Amino acid sequence: xxKIAVIGSGFAGLTSAIELASxxxxxxxxEKNSNPGGRARKLEVNGFTFDMGPSWYWMPxxxxxxxxxxxxxxxxxxxxxxxxxGFSIVFDADDKLTVPASFDKLIQxxxxxxxxxxxxxxxxxxxxxIKYKIGMTDxxxxxxxxxxxxxxxxxxxxxxxxxxxxNFRKYVRKYFKNKKLIQLMEFPVLFLGATPxxxxxxxxxxxxxxxxxxxxxxxxGFNEVITALVQLAQEKGVKIHCNSEIKKINASGSMAKxxxxxxxxxxxxxxxxxxxxxxxxxxxxxxNYRNYTxxxxxxxxxAPSSLLFYIGVDKKLENVDHHTLFFDEDFDNxxxxxxxxPKWPSSPLFYMSCSSITDSTVAPNxxxxxxxxxxxxxGLEDSQKMRDHxxxxxxxxxxxxxxxxxxxxxxxxxSYCVNDFEKDYHAFKGNAYGLANTLRQTAVLKPRMRNKKxxxxxxxxxxxxxxxxxxxxxxxxxxxxxEIDKFLKKAS
Numbered sequence: 001x002x003k004i005a006v007i008g009s010g011f012a013g014l015t016s017a018i019e020l021a022s023x024x025x026x027x028x029x030x031e032k033n034s035n036p037g038g039r040a041r042k043l044e045v046n047g048f049t050f051d052m053g054p055s056w057y058w059m060p061x062x063x064x065x066x067x068x069x070x071x072x073x074x075x076x077x078x079x080x081x082x083x084x085x086g087f088s089i090v091f092d093a094d095d096k097l098t099v100p101a102s103f104d105k106l107i108q109x110x111x112x113x114x115x116x117x118x119x120x121x122x123x124x125x126x127x128x129x130i131k132y133k134i135g136m137t138d139x140x141x142x143x144x145x146x147x148x149x150x151x152x153x154x155x156x157x158x159x160x161x162x163x164x165x166x167n168f169r170k171y172v173r174k175y176f177k178n179k180k181l182i183q184l185m186e187f188p189v190l191f192l193g194a195t196p197x198x199x200x201x202x203x204x205x206x207x208x209x210x211x212x213x214x215x216x217x218x219x220x221g222f223n224e225v226i227t228a229l230v231q232l233a234q235e236k237g238v239k240i241h242c243n244s245e246i247k248k249i250n251a252s253g254s255m256a257k258x259x260x261x262x263x264x265x266x267x268x269x270x271x272x273x274x275x276x277x278x279x280x281x282x283x284x285x286x287x288n289y290r291n292y293t294x295x296x297x298x299x300x301x302x303a304p305s306s307l308l309f310y311i312g313v314d315k316k317l318e319n320v321d322h323h324t325l326f327f328d329e330d331f332d333n334x335x336x337x338x339x340x341x342p343k344w345p346s347s348p349l350f351y352m353s354c355s356s357i358t359d360s361t362v363a364p365n366x367x368x369x370x371x372x373x374x375x376x377x378x379g380l381e382d383s384q385k386m387r388d389h390x391x392x393x394x395x396x397x398x399x400x401x402x403x404x405x406x407x408x409x410x411x412x413x414x415s416y417c418v419n420d421f422e423k424d425y426h427a428f429k430g431n432a433y434g435l436a437n438t439l440r441q442t443a444v445l446k447p448r449m450r451n452k453k454x455x456x457x458x459x460x461x462x463x464x465x466x467x468x469x470x471x472x473x474x475x476x477x478x479x480x481x482x483e484i485d486k487f488l489k490k491a492s
Contacts, residue, residue, distance in 0.1 A: 001026045002269040002488055005259055007246055010038025011470055012461040013274030014229040015066060015477030020272075021236035022070060023485050028268075029238060030261055032245035032275075033424060036230050039432070040470070042223035045412045048312035048369045049221055049362040052416065053432075054470050055353045055371065056323070057216040058209045061136070062471035063225070066478065070232060077228030079219040083358065086215035087323035089184060093401050097180055098321070101214050114178040124175045124185075128208035131162055135205050140466040143479050144444045163201035164439065171201035183331050190349075190375070194301065194436035195335045203437055215323065219359050225470075246275070249284045249457075256289075256457040270456040270484045274477070277447055277463035279426035289453050301441060303433035303468055304338050304375040305418050307390055311370040312363065312412030317354060319402040324352045326394075328401055334375070339436070342377030344386060350374045350394055367411070379429035382418040391415070433469070434462030442467075449480055455491070458484050 002025055006017045009031040021027045035041055039053035057063075063074050074080055084101035091097065097113075100106055103125070111118030142149045163171060172185045186196045188206040218224040230240065241261075248260040249271065258267040273280045278297050281290045329347040337345045353371040356363035363369040372394050391413075399405045418430030435441045449464050451457040460480040462468040 002492075003028070003267070004270045004272065004484065005030060005266065005268040006272045006274055007259070007280065008032075008038060008274035008461070009036035009230075009240060009242075010274055010461060011040065011226075011229070011473040012477040012480070013038070013272070014226070014233055015474050016272050016274065016460050016481045017238045017477075018070065018229065018233050018236055019478055019481030020485065021233065021238045023481070025270075025485075025488075027236075027238045028266075029233070029240045030244040030246060030259065031240065031242045034242050036240055036242065037223060037226040038274075039425065040223055040226050042221055043310055043414065045310075045414070046312065047364040048310075048367070048412050049223075050310040050369055050371055050414075051222040051353070051355070052308075052310070054222050055355070056210075057218060057222065057225075057470075058206075058213070059471040060213060060216055062474055066474050067232075069478075070236075072232065074218075074225075074228070077231060078224040080216050081219065081358070083215045083217055083322050085321055086210070087325065088321045089180070089187075089325045089327050090401050091180060091327055093403075096319075097184060099184070099211065103212055106211060110176075110181060114176065114181055117176055117178065117181060120175045124204070125208060125212050127163075128204040129212065131202055132205040132208045134162065135202070139443070140472065140475055141479060142443075142465075143449050143483050144446065144465045145448070145450060147444050150443070163204070164442075166201040167197050168199040168201050168203055169196035171204065172196070183327055186331070187325060187327075189437070190331070190335050190338075194303070194438050195339045198339070198436070198438050200437075200439050200442065202442075217322065217355065217358055220361055221355060221359070246284055249280070249289075251286065251289050251454055251457075254453065254455050256451075256454045270488055271458075272480055272484060273457070273459045274461050276426045276428055277459050277461065278428035280459070283426070289451070289457075291448055291452050297428065300447075301339075301436040301438055302378040302429055302431045303436045305378040305380070305421060305427075305430045306416075306432040307374040307376055307387065308416040309370075309372040309391055309394070310412065310414040310416070311372065311406070311410060313368050313370060313406045313409040314366075314411050315368065315406070315409045316366065317357070317368050317370075317402070317404050317406075320352065320354055320357070320404065322353065322355060322358045324354070326350050326352065326397060326401060328397065338375055338377045342379065344380060345374070345376065348374045348376075348390070350397075352398070370406075376418070378418070378431045380418055382430070387415045387417060428463070435468065437467060449476075449483065455487060456484065 006029045043050040086099045088098045107118040351373045421427040421430040460476045466472045
């Protein structure tokens, strides 16, 4: 039985391991941290449970499709519920936009805000649904080795519907004039990938999944999905080794030979790198085996980093939802300070998750768990002084905008920022989400999944195909497994 090593136990690492084990390989995962999950780890303190990373469960069909490949369903492992409301946006103390789970109700919400926009939303979402279908069937499951993968009649026809060469900002404004509605449509782009003006309108498919399919939540927190994947991996015979940081990748000729772990050399027939692509290339591989130079990486446009606060409070909150976005400051200015003129933001937007509103298991009775996230430019100088400054800022705005004064009710307070992303995940420039979703970094223009010099060495995760986010990482793991399987079967 051929042996394969997977570096990293995030979503891409786990799904690639599961796929490869299902194909009959002897698979071992090596994780540098003490628990699996990568960015989707959880923090447990004094009865509070916090999702350290992802908290938005979108694109449920991707999860369903993956589990179905293995004769399973998500509900075999965790209890998934649809949130209603999906989320809300606070513009001011007396100005809040709530996004209902029902699309018909959402249409009415749009109509109430801007006359005629209900019908426009239906049209917008119809086209976004076409993009989503084409994207999920013809585009994202391809390894993107070559542009030729996309040259078939179905895809060419589909390109007419994708609006690849129209930017997201112009596209949204073709449909809506109201500032609040525009910001609602643009927020996934800002928080997850690039400025709307630099993002292809193709990414309106994010609106389709967030506003039409809806927002879901696994009881117990997002880490329950990781727990499910770990269980499935173990059912398939995958061995997971934590506290096992890779120090070097050994190679000879055109083949990767093994990994140096905790002072020992382990030999493998194939290797999948689910750790940070830049770190793997620049720190673990000898220079002559790298796909890209350090100059190449310095020229990549990264998606944001984040400043996160994990807060447990001795009270229940009012006037907020499970997911609440605070857009009381200038949207465009914050975007500029992330992407165009990188700096610590002067007056940032922020996001708050309070999963204990939905889930009684994640906080003690009568208490609330809160996660606050501020998107930041990657590569900023991180300091406790800056963390403290923004903590006071968000507490003050939370009080003014929602009436929740939590300053004297805090039982737990932890922060997480650029330095932590670099330390825990070797994240390039402390990024939280991978590469920005720009046209110049789409499909074949992303860092390649296949190492060009080592035939049995592949990359997976949010810095390669198909891109950042949990569902794309799950897909990335599936693709890479098929690719390395093809090579190993051909070589044997």
